[in-house]
Amino acid sequence: ALKDGAAVDFASETEKGNTALLWACRDGRQDMIRRLIDAGAKVGLSNSMGVTPLMMASAGGWSDCVRVLLDAGADAGVKTPQKAKTAAQYARERMEAVQPEERSRYEKVLEVLDAGDTPPPASTGAPAASAPVAATVPTTSKASKG
Template sequence: MSPVRTACLSFIFAALSCTAHAADNRAELNLQTLTAARTGNLKLFQQLIDQGASPDTRNRIGDSILIMAIKNDRIDIVKRAIELGANVNLANTAKVTPLMAAAFHGRADAARLLLDKNADVNAMDQLNKTAMVYAAGSGQTAIVDMLLAKGIEPNATYPNQLTALMWAGAYGHLATVKMLMEHGADARLLDNRGKSVLVMAQENDHPEVVKFLQGMN
């Protein structure tokens, strides 16, 4: 083999080695950043960002820094990631957004921060659920109130003609039911099976919700 060919091959191998090393370093940086977000280690999180980590780093199922921090109730990380320009609408592989995660887990402070940055209140996941569906179905009354304040129609219908009131009533969340009705939610509406929120509450054995709804008739 000629000296020139040998030199060329050595250069190629060195370049490939550097590329692989850089990829390994990036993977390790991402892993450490995700761990810092999950555990709420704000100091380490900032150090890793300073080293080049992205505030939009995601894990294997697509959960972003924001989603991981929200799931684990790490509000300091949520706040800092947003300050660093994290995408507040970055969804995971199931199309769940940070706002949906906040709604489901009842992270009202995180939801407020996301909404202040104009998070999409109408985004749908792969099951066509929205943040309102998650909030109402989980009984997160404060977050439901925030979403209504952002212009969500209280009688909007979701898959199977279900309303937020139906989601709240079917799962027995009386406070959420009351608040939705105070904002104009209609208990007379029917889903695609012809069932009202009252019937759903009865079928799922939520007597307090049933009593309240019957008292409204």
């Protein structure tokens, strides 16, 4: 359908405004995320709750998907309208809720987000400072790998 020009940013009201890109990010489908972005999907488009694809991938612990989204221009500083949560906060709250053996997935997501937030070195040659990561918030979403 993508080759035939399907609307990649279509969001159904019955699905809370989730687009195909949001679903692919929830499920950790890096291949589909790349295809959708190549077909014109907007990486900054949020659902009815203000959740972006980057937030969804971060909540799932999908560091490879987070990297693809950041490379495509996703903004890690965007916050949800009601609770002002960032992608890093979604990753941190999930990291607090999962079993210890799963925490490394979320640590990797936070590393990728931190690297994506680091500005390029100043023209003076001085090293750039990385942006601080937001504080931990309670868990809300459930995502599983596999």
